Every structure is written in structure tokens, then in C-alpha cells.
Amino acid sequence: MAHDQPAANTGPTKLVIKNIGLLLTGDMDKPVADADTVVAENGRITAIGRFKDVDTEGATTLIDANGSALTPGLIDSHVHPVAGDWTPRQNQIGWIDSFLHGGVTTMISAGEVHMPGRPRDVVGVKAMAIFAQRAFSAFRPGGVKIHAGAPVIEPGMTEEDFKELAAAGVKLLGEVGLGGVKDGATAKQMVAWARKYGIQSTIHTGGPSIPGSGLIGADVVLEADTDVVGHINGGHTALPDKEIRCICEGCKRGLELVHNGNERAALYTLRTAREMGEMHRVILGTDAPAGSGVQPLGILRMVSMLSSLGDVPAEIAFCFATGNTARMRALDCGIVEVGRAADFVLMDKAQHSAGKDLLESVQLGDLPGIGMTVIDGIVRTERSRNTPPATRVPQIVGH
Ligand SMILES: [Zn+2]
Incomplete structure (x- = not known):
């Protein structure tokens, strides 16, 4: 059941x-x-x-x-769902239900990028996003709320495409940089079009995650100006500290720390945000399923790691996984x-x-x-x- x-x-x-x-x-x-x-x-x-x-x-x-x-209920700000409660990344069934046993009641897709044969043409990208939005609205393993249907931008998309996606119910962009658009200027234009029609955005920060993805540095992150700086601690490879600091200081966007990232870089980001008096920008994700696996306790592990090694009171660390994300993502939970x-x-x-x-x-x-x-x-x-x-x-x- x-x-x-x-x-x-x-x-x-x-x-x-x-x-x-x-x-x-x-x-x-x-x-x-x-x-x-x-x-x-x-x-x-x-x-x-x-x-x-x-x-x-x-x-x-x-x-x-x-x-x-x-x-x-805990919110995982960064997941990669594909189809129902199955992930091809680690060929595992029931991973979302396992996360529920780790306290996660809401998940936000950063792109359904592990779909085997994922389309790269604009019509295919849009069709898959609308399909994922519909499918995960209608199917909630264990009752978990999955906000999915997060297209990854590809060259050639026009303002009309974002308008059409928004009208069809798409509310998120997947990680900028996981598709064909990797330059700041194109990303900035498409992110702005998305925002104009109420679609939130995130970006793949840091080195390539798996063969086929690329490096996104501070310059591209700041120029693209997505609503969330996706895994600012890398997924898994982090940027140098000075670029992380440059992102923290150069924008007011969400600073997302993920389990499938560099823990030292996560602690560096946390300390920087605290120094700036901007810990409300810190939100948590797992980036699961990933090459590092599926982490049902990943959000709890991040809360505990940041609290214990980052000297943050536990009651504040829980806010990174709940209220901060809810406010940034305009959710009615958290x-x-x-x-x-x-x-x-x-x-x-x-x-x-x-x-x-x-x-x-x-x-x-x-x-x-x-x-x-x-x-x-x-x-x-x-x-x-x-x-x-x-x-x-x-x-x-x-x-
Ligand atoms: Zn990523």
C-alpha cells in the first residue's frame, strides 16, 4: 500500500x-x-x-x-525523479518512499535528467516537462509531494516556449547547465523569460557531475541569476572558496547545500552566509538519486552535519530544511x-x-x-x- x-x-x-x-x-x-x-x-x-x-x-x-x-515535514530542494518511484540512476524502486522514512514530505525536482533517452529538441523538452508535472501531481508515493516537470534549457528556446510551459502548469526549470545552454548570456535571457511567466529556476554550480555535464563557475552563476544557486557546494565537485564567496556576496539568491556535494564547501558557504547575516538564504537538498546513490536520510544528515560541524543551533539547522525552503519556493508547507x-x-x-x-x-x-x-x-x-x-x-x- x-x-x-x-x-x-x-x-x-x-x-x-x-x-x-x-x-x-x-x-x-x-x-x-x-x-x-x-x-x-x-x-x-x-x-x-x-x-x-x-x-x-x-x-x-x-x-x-x-x-x-x-x-x-522536511523539504528536499534538489532531487532528480524520473518515473514514479523508480530511479534509473541506481536502478532502484521505492526510493521516494524511503525518503519519507527519513522525514521528507516535499521534494523539488531539479530536472528529470536521468530519463533514459531524454529528448534534447525543444518540442521534446517541453513535452517531457509537462508529462513529468502531470505524472508527479497525480502520483505521490506515500503521499510525498513532488514538484516535478523541470525542463533543462536548450539552445533555440524562445520566450514563447516559456509562456507555453507556464500556461501548461510548469513552475520550475531544471538545473541550468545540464543541457546545451552553458553560457551566461543565453542562460540569463532564458531565466528572465522563465521568471516573467512565474517559473522558478536553479543552476548546476561547480564541476561536472557525471560524464556529459560541464563546469559552471561563479561568473556564469551570477550572470544567469537563477532563483536558487543549485548545490553551491558542488554536485560533487565544488568551486574554489573564493568563487563561492563571490556568489554569496554577489547576489541575494538561495544558497542550496546538498548531500551529494563537498561537505567542506558546504560548511564554508554556511560560515559565509552567517558572517553576512543571511542564513535565511541557506536551503538543503540531497541531489538524489545521484552517482553517490540514494540517501533516504540525506536531509537529516545535512541538518546534523551543519549543526555539529558548523556550530549552528539544531533548531536553526532544521529551518534550512523547512521554512527557509518553503519561503524561497513559495510553498504552503515547511x-x-x-x-x-x-x-x-x-x-x-x-x-x-x-x-x-x-x-x-x-x-x-x-x-x-x-x-x-x-x-x-x-x-x-x-x-x-x-x-x-x-x-x-x-x-x-x-x-
Ligand atoms: Zn547538478
């Missing part, structure tokens, strides 16, 4: 989660909320507060968090706030972590244990099959 769509809602739903030990909001300005209860009706958050103060009557699902922490989508992860420190609680365990470099995931107010998984076991786990106590 894990690969099926959730059953259509037949009536109003009300989810109540009580006994939350720590509520991480995903909002860098106020990362911890003074609350132990969250209520969601019909998939949207309707109340956050103390149990005695909020209306918990008539719950269709009641969860006792048992003191575990609640965070927004922050625990009334009106937003009820996408949550319930987690606690892993059993036998040296940390005294979840936040300290992450700051010490351990991964949390996930006890439950919720998407659109519906419980999708209970105890994760992929994380270390959580110390305290939530329980469904009433329907």
Missing part, C-alpha cells in the same frame, strides 16, 4: 497531536514555539498552543506524541503556522545518543529517530524503518 495514493477524504477530518515535548516551527525568527498541541482540520493547521487552551473536541485522529518533538499544510515529522533523540535531548543530540552530530510522519493531516508512516530508533515514539490513541 505504501506506493498508493491515500484514500480520498470522505468527510471532514480533525487531527489532534498532544504531548509534544518540543515544537520546532521551521521559522528562523522563532524556531521554537511555546506549545504542546497542534490541531489540523482537513489537512490544514488550525491551532497551535497548550492542550487546555485549544479546541481538541471531535478529533477524527488523536495522537499522543509522548514527549517527542514535532517539526515541519512552517508550523495556522493556515499552512499539516505536514509534520515526529522525532526524538536516537536511543543511546550522548545528547541529553533531541537538540543536543543533533548538535553532537547524531541523527534523530523518527517516530511518525504526517502529510496533509494524515498519518503516513509510524516508526521509521530507516532512522535509528527514537527514544520516545508517538502513538495513535484515538480515532
Whole structure:
């Protein structure tokens, strides 16, 4: 059943989660909320507060968090889906469902570039993007929200092509540089056309990822001016530090750090963003599936790595994987706030972590244990099959 769509809602739903030990909001300005209860009706958050103060009557699902922490569902800002829950890159089935067990409830495609026989002609590029947008809107493994249909720009595309893509429902460009357009001037023109019609963009920063891709340096990144500086820490090969600094200082765009990248360069970018007072620009992805594999715990590993080695409080590091991405990508999830989508992860420190609680365990470099995931107010998984076991786990106590 894990690969099926959730059953259509037949009536109003009300989810109540009580006994939350720590509520991480995903909002860098106020990362911890003074609350132990969250209520969601019909998939949207309707109340956050103390149990005695909020209306918990008539719950269709009641969860006792048992003191575990609640965070927004994690967002992977950089994935390469192809077809359903299969990836040809590592010839693996069920990779998206595995990410759900790592707390990822939303994924953003940086291009369906691993499609065998991927078309390079303009009509083919557009057709494939529209197909992917449709297919992943209609098919959500485990309920995971996959924003796909991200064409990679090719020479010869005109303003009319971007207008047509936008009208057909395409909202993203795949990584600039993975197609035939590799020069700054052409990229800048096409990115601007995309933006004019409401299509967000990203770019392949750094050395070639796999044979056939190319180097994109700071000059091209800055000239192209995409909304997100895709894997500024390389995928896998990073630019020299001085070029990374030049990008951080030369624009106000999103600084995306990926698991399939250079970890030292990720820490350098983080320190640079912090020095500049611009940590709200930092967002996280995995770049999976990649040559380095499929990383179901990749976003959690990035949170833990950046917190422990980058000296960032864990509650802030979680914002890189939630609220920062949601704001930059204009998503309705990623922050625990009334009106937003009820996408949550319930987690606690892993059993036998040296940390005294979840936040300290992450700051010490351990991964949390996930006890439950919720998407659109519906419980999708209970105890994760992929994380270390959580110390305290939530329980469904009433329907
Ligand atoms: Zn890339």
C-alpha cells in the first residue's frame, strides 16, 4: 500500500497531536514555539498552543506524541525523479518512499535528467516537462509531494516556449547547465523569460557531475541569476572558496547545500552566509538519486552535519530544511503556522545518543529517530524503518 495514493477524504477530518515535548516551527525568527498541541482540520493547521487552551473536541485522529518533538515535514530542494518511484540512476524502486522514512514530505525536482533517452529538441523538452508535472501531481508515493516537470534549457528556446510551459502548469526549470545552454548570456535571457511567466529556476554550480555535464563557475552563476544557486557546494565537485564567496556576496539568491556535494564547501558557504547575516538564504537538498546513490536520510544528515560541524543551533539547522525552503519556493508547507499544510515529522533523540535531548543530540552530530510522519493531516508512516530508533515514539490513541 505504501506506493498508493491515500484514500480520498470522505468527510471532514480533525487531527489532534498532544504531548509534544518540543515544537520546532521551521521559522528562523522563532524556531521554537511555546506549545504542546497542534490541531489540523482537513489537512490544514488550525491551532497551535497548550492542550487546555485549544479546541481538541471531535478529533477524527488523536495522537499522543509522548514527549517527542514535532517539526515541519522536511523539504528536499534538489532531487532528480524520473518515473514514479523508480530511479534509473541506481536502478532502484521505492526510493521516494524511503525518503519519507527519513522525514521528507516535499521534494523539488531539479530536472528529470536521468530519463533514459531524454529528448534534447525543444518540442521534446517541453513535452517531457509537462508529462513529468502531470505524472508527479497525480502520483505521490506515500503521499510525498513532488514538484516535478523541470525542463533543462536548450539552445533555440524562445520566450514563447516559456509562456507555453507556464500556461501548461510548469513552475520550475531544471538545473541550468545540464543541457546545451552553458553560457551566461543565453542562460540569463532564458531565466528572465522563465521568471516573467512565474517559473522558478536553479543552476548546476561547480564541476561536472557525471560524464556529459560541464563546469559552471561563479561568473556564469551570477550572470544567469537563477532563483536558487543549485548545490553551491558542488554536485560533487565544488568551486574554489573564493568563487563561492563571490556568489554569496554577489547576489541575494538561495544558497542550496546538498548531500551529494563537498561537505567542506558546504560548511564554508554556511560560515559565509552567517558572517553576512543571511542564513535565511541557506536551503538543503540531497541531489538524489545521484552517482553517490540514494540517501533516504540525506536531509537529516545535512541538518546534523551543519549543526555539529558548523556550530549552528539544531533548531536553526532544521529551518534550512523547512521554512527557509518553503519561503524561497513559495510553498504552503515547511512552517508550523495556522493556515499552512499539516505536514509534520515526529522525532526524538536516537536511543543511546550522548545528547541529553533531541537538540543536543543533533548538535553532537547524531541523527534523530523518527517516530511518525504526517502529510496533509494524515498519518503516513509510524516508526521509521530507516532512522535509528527514537527514544520516545508517538502513538495513535484515538480515532
Ligand atoms: Zn547538478
